Amino acid sequence: MTTAITPRSLDEDLLEPDKPTKPWFSPEKRWALFAVTGVAILSITRVLSGATDLTSSGLTTETLRLTVPFALAALGGLFSERAGVVNIGLEGMMILGTWFGAYGGWHWGVWGGLAFGMLGGALGGGLHATATVIFKVDHIISGVAINLLAPGLCRYLSAAVYANVGEGAGVRQSPPVSGDFPTITIWPLSNALGSIEQHHWFFISDAAGMARGLITDLSLFTLGAIFLVPIIWWILWRTTFGLRLRSVGESPWASESVGVKVIRTKFIAVVISGLLAGMAGVFIVTVTTSTYSEGQTSGRGYIALAALIFGNWRPVSAVGAATLFGYSDAVRLRGASGVAVHAFLLSGAIATALVAIVAAIQGRRKNAIMSGLVSAGLLIWYLTTQTLPKEFLPYTPHIVTLVVAATALRKLRMPKALGIPFRRGEAQ
Structure with missing residues (x-):
């Protein structure tokens, strides 16, 4: 006889190892500290480099969009991945x-596009689940196959659907999407923050400019995505379904022994x-642009996977981490001449120097040395150049990914059963 799993049926310390032990340094306070430190670094960079756009409301709006x-x-x-399936x-x-x-x-407006895009992503997820969960295909091979299959399938569908419709459509591009998601602006507060931003006061104007970008021309889709973050956190960490999902990623055999339907949960x-990856695709074709075109994801899925890993598999x-990559991409897009990205080198040098100091205080000698070397390299690069080559600019988010990977302090802990095939009745 099996027992249904409940939030007290499993060791929650095992499933939530990052739970802070010091109440004075809660996750909320930690993220507030990161935000203040980030604004301070960008404010120092703006003053030293003269790149005023680094903390502007326009750049913040663009960052949110990206x-x-x-x-x-x-x-x-x-x-x-919390359920144990590498994606x-x-x-x-x-x-x-x-x-x-x-x-x-194209047919039913942006809301129809949202529904169809989520369905398309879910179909891709279902294919991956069928291959990995049902037929035990290696997770990496299945994921690579989907990445290769998707562009070919979309080219075939475009040739079949868009070849003769006009409106600029063809085998590489769709017709324009009908309509837009509504946008929201809190005008009184936006105007007040804009006035403070124009004074260019150290830190105060920078914080005001970035705050203004968060409440100006905010797409309803963007607002919904923001609300999804606490909702997903609550689902995964405060519901029985979330506990079951995380348990099968830690030990599917133990979960099976207490009555969890492991294969169904993983699927x-x-x-x-x-579905969520499909939503990301819908955002690109309805908010970032207004059409589908080949190659427009530009490797965002891989950077999202890096953000998930750097975020230690926590929402x-x-x-x-995704915000950092979005910001670097926004700097790249708005600084077409390379000046803003060049100033961003100074921000990176300051940030990695702080990481080196923290690592040294914590006794992490290797991290301190690596971060110090990266900081020195970025500072030398900044001081010995005036701008960056245009060929370098499109790869700014990818370079930021590598820098973060080289200097990350946090010890990563992936789910214990991530990537391990599960078969009913077979204990490892």
Whole structure:
């Protein structure tokens, strides 16, 4: 006789190892400290380099627009990998989301595009779940296959559907999506913050400018994505379903012994993963642009996977990492001449120097040395150049990913059964 799993049936310390032991340094306070430190670093960079756009409201709005696809895909990967299924196929699921989202948006407007895009991503997730959970295919091979299959399928569908419709459509591009998601601006507060921003006071104007960007021309889709973060955290850490999902990623055999339907839970988790990745694709074709075009995901799925890993498989941390990548992409897009990205080198030098100091205080000698070397390299690069080559600019988010990987202090702990095949009745 088996017993249904409850929140007290498992060792929650095992499933939530990052739970802070010091109440004065709660996760909320930690993220507030990170935010204040980040604004201070950017404020110092603005003063020293003269790159005023680094903390402008316009750049913050652009950052939010570019962060949402990273964040949604990372949250999708969170569901899959917390259930023990590696999801390197996020890129392919995003591509399916862009095509189906654009098709639905062309016929039924942005809300139809949202529904169809989520369905397209979920189909990709279902395919990955079928291969890995049902047929025990290696997770990496299945994910790579989806990343290769998705562009080919979208090219075939475009040739079949868009070849003769006009409106600029063809085998590489869809017709424009009908309509837009409503936008929201809190005008009185936005105007007040804008006035403070124009004074260019150290830190105060920078904080005001960045805050203004968060409440000006905010898409309803973006607002919904923001609300998804606490909702997903609550589902995964405060519900029985979330506990079961995380338990099968830690030890599916122990979960099976207490009555959890492991295969069904894993399957549902991977489908949800694809659904969220599909939402990320819909955002690209309805908010970032207004059409589907080949290659427009530009490797965002891989960067989202990196954000998930840097975020230690936790929702808020993963979104924080996604925001960093979104910001670096926004700097790259708004600084077409390379000046803003060049100033961003100074920000990186300051940030990695702080990481080196913290690592040294904590006794992490290797991290301190690595971060110090990276800081010195970025500072020398900044001081010995005036701008960056245009060929370098498109890879700014990818370079930031490598820098974060080289200097990350936090000890990562992936789910213990991540990537391990599960068969009923077979204890490891």
